[in-house]
Amino acid sequence: MRFLYRHRFLIARRVVSIGILVLLWMGANAHLGVLTGNLSSSRLFRTVPLSDPYAVLQILAAGQPLASTVLLGAVIVLLFYALVGGRAFCGWVCPVGIISDGSSWIKRRFQLRGQFRVARSARHWIMVVALPVSAITGLAAFEWLSPVGIVQREIIYGPTLGLAVVVAAFVVADVFVLHNGWCGSLCPLGAFYSLVGRVSLxxxxxxxxxxxxxxxxxxxxxxxxxxxxxxxxxxxxxxxxxxxxxxxxxxxxxxxxxxxxxxxxxxxxxxxxxxxxxxxxxxx
Ligand code: SF4
Ligand code: SF4
Missing domain, CATH: 3.30.70.20 (Alpha-Beta Plaits)
Structure with missing residues (x-):
């Protein structure tokens, strides 16, 4: 019981993030209508639109058409994280956050350090640069390359062997290469939500x-x-x-x-x- 109490929020975070993935998987594979779509764009009870605001910004920059419900979904998600904390997405929802926590545990347990220091501000620059890159390519640039997108697509529409490969590569890079890990130095989605976090309630x-x-x-x-x-x-x-x-x-x-x-x-x-x-x- 003492262990459970000491890790109560860790357990709650895992229940939330894995629960969301299970609901999305069931929406895609078992026709359960609680949550359908993916972490970039979904619907709650097939009605309430939920959209990743940073993905929406990239789609707008890419000049792709957007349904008004997708924009409404982005506003709903922004308001939600303005209440609960911008990077609550990272701590409570993002599947890569779970892998990143695992990498951090390995680093602490075996006293390992990534060899390359990338400034934490790099993620903010990547967040900004992804927008003109989206405009030039006509694609939501980060969505196609990000571990967040790859991992969630693999889980929701798979999973395939590719998931194990991506997770293994991510952990190796996080533990041995990047001093502050992917989340602490490179992820533009985390950088976007940190802006929301500055003013969140x-x-x-x-x-x-x-x-x-x-x-x-x-x-x-x-x-x-x-x-x-x-x-x-x-x-x-x-x-x-x-x-x-x-x-x-x-x-x-x-x-x-x-x-x-x-x-x-x-x-x-x-x-x-x-x-x-x-x-x-x-x-x-
Ligand atoms: S920093 Fe990026 S990858 Fe890490 S938990 Fe946040 S959104 Fe996910
Ligand atoms: S990220 Fe915030 S909530 Fe999490 S351990 Fe650090 S200070 Fe505490």
Missing amino acids: ARIGFQVDRCDHCGDCVVVCPEPHVIDFHEMAQKGIVGSGDCLNCARCLEVCPRDAYRFASHFHRSAAPDLDEGDHHATKHAA
Whole structure:
């Protein structure tokens, strides 16, 4: 029971992301109408349109025709993630996020590091560049090349042996090649949702007076640069749009310094002592 409680949000995230894939698979293969389509464009109960806003931007840039319901679906999805946290998509929905979590676990367990550092800002540049590339090619460029698109298509309409090959190649690249992994340095979809995350309502709250600067949260956080103790002590929340709202910090903190909060939450801003500065350095 203690194990289940300690990993309650991890279990919940897996149930959500795998559950969505199962519903999409059943929509494609068993005619179940709860969720039909794929992660780029789907319908809830064959009625409510849901569209990936970044995919819609690429399709618009490519000059392809778009049904008004697809645009409506993008607005619905944007509003949803503006409420629950932009990169909640990464933490709770994206199938590649599960693989990426596995790569991170392997890195921690065997103390491995990818050899090549790519700036985290690269994903934002890729996000921007994909739009003119879509305009030139007439195709939604990232949709065809992204591991997210490949993995979800393989699962929903397959799966085939290709899925195992893609997953194996992804893990090898994530563990041995990229220092911050695909999600932490290259994925433009994560970069897009991090923009939404900057203004989203749901946040991870932080109480600096509970923190004893053990650094456990920094070790498990998939985007450790978001744990800026100095900023968190002042704002009372994790302020960065890169936070996945995955709640790993909340699960591992032995002093319950983290909790769910909202964008408007502000705790008192006590003066930082030496320990806070130490912890800030630890997070850098
Ligand atoms: S960064 Fe990209 S691949 Fe990683 S979880 Fe987010 S959307 Fe998926
Ligand atoms: S700060 Fe917490 S919720 Fe945000 S990404 Fe890191 S571990 Fe996940």
